[in-house]
Amino acid sequence: MLTDKEAEEIERKRKSGVSSGPILLAWVDGLLADRKERVRQLQYLRQRLNQAFRYLDGLVRDVQTSRPRPAAVSKAKPLYCPSCGQPYARAHGISPDGIAYVHADGRECRTGAPTQDESSAPLR
Ligand SMILES: [Zn+2]
Numbered sequence: 457m458l459t460d461k462e463a464e465e466i467e468r469k470r471k472s473g474v475s476s477g478p479i480l481l482a483w484v485d486g487l488l489a490d491r492k493e494r495v496r497q498l499q500y501l502r503q504r505l506n507q508a509f510r511y512l513d514g515l516v517r518d519v520q521t522s523r524p525r526p527a528a529v530s531k532a533k534p535l536y537c538p539s540c541g542q543p544y545a546r547a548h549g550i551s552p553d554g555i556a557y558v559h560a561d562g563r564e565c566r567t568g569a570p571t572q573d574e575s576s577a578p579l580r
Pocket residue numbers: 537538539540541542544557559564565
């Protein structure tokens with residue numbers, strides 16, 4: 457590629473009346489090569505921008521569709537009931553401190569809630 461200094465020199469010579477000769481033809485060749493190089497660089501830049509766009513668009517699409525990532529799915533482990541130690545399907549609160557753990561077979565374990573014996577124990 458032509459340097460800025462070379463380009464300035466060409467411009468100065470043109471203004472001083474140099475309009476033909478081997479030196480001028482060499483400059484013309486240089487300018488044409490310079491143009492080809494710039495076009496090639498622009499094509500490369502557009503190619504890289506296109507790649508970047510597709511990458512970023514894919515990231516945004518993942519967020520937009522809330523598509524679960526495979527890694528997150530494989531990390532999901534069953535939750536275990538603290539009462540019996542078996543996996544449970546769901547849990548819900550039954551009191552400010554108590555939680556009921558519902559198992560897949562319908563069995564239900566409770567923690568934290570006062571038991572029937574404690575609540576009915578006679579006061580002393
Ligand atoms: Zn249980």
